[in-house]
Amino acid sequence: MTAPRVLLTGAAGYIGSHTWLALLEAGFRVIGLDDFSNSSPEVLNRLQTLSGTAPEFVRADVRDAMALNAVFSAEPIDAVVHFAAFKAVGESTAKPLAYYANNIGGLLALTEAMQRHACKTLVFSSSATVYGNPEQLPIREDAPLSATNPYGSTKLMGEDILRDLQRADPQWAMALLRYFNPVGAHQSGLIGEDPRGIPNNLLPFVTQVAVGRRPHLQVFGNDYNTPDGTGVRDYIHVLDLAAGHAAALYYLLDQRRPITANLGTGSGHSVLEVVRAFELASGRPVPVQFAPRRPGDIAASYADATLAHQLLGWRTTHDLAAMCADSWRWQRQNPNGLAG
Ligand code: NAD
Ligand code: WQD
Numbered sequence: 468m469t470a471p472r473v474l475l476t477g478a479a480g481y482i483g484s485h486t487w488l489a490l491l492e493a494g495f496r497v498i499g500l501d502d503f504s505n506s507s508p509e510v511l512n513r514l515q516t517l518s519g520t521a522p523e524f525v526r527a528d529v530r531d532a533m534a535l536n537a538v539f540s541a542e543p544i545d546a547v548v549h550f551a552a553f554k555a556v557g558e559s560t561a562k563p564l565a566y567y568a569n570n571i572g573g574l575l576a577l578t579e580a581m582q583r584h585a586c587k588t589l590v591f592s593s594s595a596t597v598y599g600n601p602e603q604l605p606i607r608e609d610a611p612l613s614a615t616n617p618y619g620s621t622k623l624m625g626e627d628i629l630r631d632l633q634r635a636d637p638q639w640a641m642a643l644l645r646y647f648n649p650v651g652a653h654q655s656g657l658i659g660e661d662p663r664g665i666p667n668n669l670l671p672f673v674t675q676v677a678v679g680r681r682p683h684l685q686v687f688g689n690d691y692n693t694p695d696g697t698g699v700r701d702y703i704h705v706l707d708l709a710a711g712h713a714a715a716l717y718y719l720l721d722q723r724r725p726i727t728a729n730l731g732t733g734s735g736h737s738v739l740e741v742v743r744a745f746e747l748a749s750g751r752p753v754p755v756q757f758a759p760r761r762p763g764d765i766a767a768s769y770a771d772a773t774l775a776h777q778l779l780g781w782r783t784t785h786d787l788a789a790m791c792a793d794s795w796r797w798q799r800q801n802p803n804g805l806a807g
Contacts, residue, residue, distance in 0.1 A: 477550030479506035489709035507805040535580035546588035559618035570621035605771040642715040647701035647731035651790040652797035659797030661804040674798035677751040688760035697738035701731040701769035704785035714781035731770025748791035
């Protein structure tokens with residue numbers, strides 16, 4: 468049997484690039500698609516170095532129906548992993564139309580192309596953001612869903628669209644994967660998270676403080692109902708996340724059944740715990756300043772990760788120390804990201 472051929476949209480991004488490598492290592496054939504709206508073409512050189520082969524790649528906007536048609540017509544595609552989307556919560560409240568246009572428009576264009584070409588196997592990047600402010604911890608997949616910002620709405624709508632599509636045509640096999648807080652980088656230090664401008668997320672900010680690009684970390688709130696008062700999240704190593712996509716593809720291609728699953732470790736860490744673990748891993752101080760709570764933030768979020776283990780046979784293997792060590796190696800080797 469020939470290896471399944473998988474299209475990755477948003478393939479040059481943070482999670483896409485790590486998943487690309489994981490799928491190649493798992494024996495899949497991969498074709499990447501990206502418009503570099505939030506990534507750099509340099510990622511392709513790095514992937515070539517890491518994999519030893521030239522990546523098969525199409526530069527296109529996933530909303531471009533003609534470009535998609537050309538990709539699907541060139542050689543049959545067995546499955547798609549759809550990462551391409553905008554993902555900054557704050558920006559989404561300032562530019563809601565751009566978020567709906569890209570995240571919903573991209574999903575519609577992609578699923579229409581897939582339908583036309585009878586490719587009905589899809590992994591969708593969803594997010595723990597669909598749980599809104601969770602009533603119970605750890606969060607199970609059957610918890611109530613809600614959105615607290617336009618970005619979150621695009622993920623919830625994306626899930627709804629796919630659930631409707633699957634109900635209308637049960638031939639669709641889909642995995643809706645709800646990622647918790649992806650951090651870390653490939654151990655080579657060649658690929659990692661490369662945010663543009665001031666990072667929104669905790670780990671990229673911490674690494675930029677450690678490398679001297681920023682003076683201190685602002686800790687948003689120390690009066691939450693958590694053990695040390697700072698926010699608690701389920702940080703998951705991007706390599707574990709990448710492996711989760713390979714597991715989901717095996718499941719879909721084999722079982723042809725839909726699945727909605729959390730991808731998290733199942734345990735939470737506070738902001739201060741992350742800072743301490745990072746200082747230990749890097750040997751660098753990370754000065755902190757306490758600041759007011761960030762609007763829209765919740766006290767704590769961590770996954771019940773049992774379903775993915777039961778159905779996909781997947782579980783995380785990297786702890787917080789490894790996440791910090793790998794984030795640090797990436798930042799140290801690329802102090803200005805891929806642009807510098
Ligand atoms: P990223 O921005 O690093 O990667 C997304 C990639 O998609 C980028 O390379 C960007 O250039 C590309 N892209 C965006 N719009 C496109 C379009 N219209 N056409 C083609 N390419 C386009 O983000 P990431 O962290 O790798 O996230 C990947 C997916 O996972 C996103 O759907 C995101 O919403 C989801 N997700 C991310 C997180 C997180 O914290 N990183 C958490 C949960 C879910
Ligand atoms: C983590 C903790 C902050 C920065 C976001 C999205 C979510 C998902 C993952 C895509 C919180 C604190 C942060 C800083 C801080 N993305 N913090 N100082 O908010 O859990 O999730 O990314 O789907 O949808 O909302 O992640 O990394 O921004 O914050 O104190 O400079 O770190 O308050 O407690 P978050 P984060």
